[in-house]
Amino acid sequence: MTLVGWSQLLLFFALVLVLTKPVGTYLFRVFESGTPPLPRVLGPVERVLLRLCGVNREQEQTWGQYTASLLAFSLFSVLGVYALQRLQHVLPFNPQGLPAVGPELAFNTAASFTSNTNWQSYGGESTMSYATQMWGLTWQNFASAAAGLGVALALARGLTRRAGPEGRETLGSFWVDLVRGTLYVFLPLSFVVALFFVSQGVLQNLAPYHGVSTLEGAKQTLAFGPVASQEAIKMLGTNGGGFFNANSAHPFENPTPLTNLVQLLLIFVLPAGLTYTYGKMTGDTKQGWALFAAMSILFLVGAAASYAAEAQPNPALASASVAQAGNLEGKETRFGVAASALFATVTTDASCGAVNSMHDSFTALGGLVPLVNMQLGEVIFGGVGAGLYGILVMAVLAVFIAGLMVGRTPEFLGKKIEAREMKLAMLYVLIFPLVILGLSAVGAVTPQGTSSLNNAGPHGLSEILYAFTSGVANNGSAFAGLNANTPFWNIGLGLAMLAGRFLMMVPVLALAGSLVGKKAVAPGPGTFPTEGALFTGLLVSVVVIVGALTFFPVLSLGPIVEHFLGAAGKVY
């Protein structure tokens, strides 16, 4: 560990802190103010787009209509991405003549990109044509992020809208949220960032792969493609699916330490900004900062633990008598240990899943951090939208527990939390570990599961657990030694990702619908305040206790036991 390494972490966090308020204010203007920014330029574009879509801007939706729209849109997304992959051999923009993608892999990829997971059972440069990458994957990088943003806004509206005399029951319009998110937030930012990436060396072309004769006369083929345009939205939408197999470790995706910092910021900027947006929606920005503080505490602890672990030498390499400056297997020289450990923390805090180093080769404890980050439910800033609605569900739980302690009906922003709300919140909390642990158990005891492992011993169990955790958490990063391109893994993980997305979004929207019609009561002496340090502390405790109680047993059989065996010099 070095001072410079720690300063990278602090510089990054300071920049996130500075960006949160302006970004949050901008998002509030786009979605909640009634007059989005740049009305002269983007206003007409918005109107044309909505007319093409056949959407009435003024028509709001109940939670049922909002959910139906989300599911219908996601259905066409899955079908579209599936069809593009199956037909890529007859479509244009396929200079390498890549064949059609097989049915299980195409299903997995379609589920993956639609659910904002971007798990990849394939290597991009050897599998996907430029048409599939642009029309299928880049499209869903935008669309799935905008859909997640919409669900978070719907829940925030459910909590903050005050029922009028006629009793307002609507949560906004999914279609308007989707179009506005794309037009005002994702597209303009991605365009600028993509060009910055190109200036640093990220590819952006449609040319065939380029053969060269190396300095020593060997043949080398350079994979090309429209990389930068996908890279920008990959990070900004917390998607994480790499154009190339090596993802953000590939020098054509992430060529310099500066692009690396920008990629890190893009992952956190919208989830962090959304906490401020939420604060503005409640009419008290302290409500948002309380969530931001809880997320920051969990982030900083994880980042410090990850860096401390990766700065240690690997005991298994002691017999090679080499000078180890930390654990360097699977890391790039330009990033080094500090920027790799930070990236691993950020990408798993935020359900992004891009990697700039190979998590499978992290030390046992260094690999434990990303795993735990995901298992806490992707609420440490979390995905675009998913982070906010995740932490709000945990906040409902925290308020409920506080209510139990003082013996009063809990309320959140003046709205009573009753049996129906708690059932929906618990559904959300329980689906997550149920799917992860259930499928991991199947993977660990069947030959279809274990035959794909790249590592033996406890690390093998970690590979299985990581895969299903990443899938259900909609993260998409991997202990990538696992060969996931088999029918068992493609279908199992495909279902896990859909469950982690939609089985959790529906209870969230139902919760929003249940809350929006409630009358808000004025805070009384028994009201537990949901801003300030006490609430932040309680929220952190709830997140940690729910996650730790659920997953500690299986973690002790994977990374924890591996740490002790590795320290004793054992290899498998």
Added chain:
Amino acid sequence: MVSTLLTALRVSAVTLALTGVLYPLAVTGVAQVLFPHEANGSLVKDDQGRVVGSELIAQGFTQAGYFQPRPSAAGAGWDATASGGSNLGPTSRKLQDRAVAEADRLRRENPEAEGPVPAELVTASASGLDPQVSPEAALWQVPRVARARGVDPARVRALVLSRVEGRTFGVLGEPRVNVLTLNLAMDRQFGGPAPTASR
């Protein structure tokens, strides 16, 4: 229900056209005008004007007179159509065996090198295409490269040091030396090496 599906279909088509078709083509168009060199792979040429690779993509070097990059798990080694790391875990016997074998090879090929082998020269990078090594890993190879070319090690060392890229803003990333462009600079300054394979 039917109207929801119909709207979903129309929204899908509109967002696909906007973000999947127009956006990447627009970025490609502007990037090709503003940054053609970078957008097309940052290719580098030797003094004869022959393209010898990309500045950003590692290539294998076997001759004693060239600096070597880190081991690569991309395809059969430095395969730029099959990027990736080894994904061997911290308690992997394969990882241990590979590190021991690589360290033994390096010590054999670099008998005059000072100090222990830097670990990055026995560990595979994440992409398998890591174009750079740390200054320490480059300097460690100087005695071998200088002997193979019959030049004064101090001159080679000076060339390496002149090509070190520092941390961005003094904080970001790690100091590093690009292996391909260093080897090109070696050829430019000292002429091509005698073609003797070192392994």
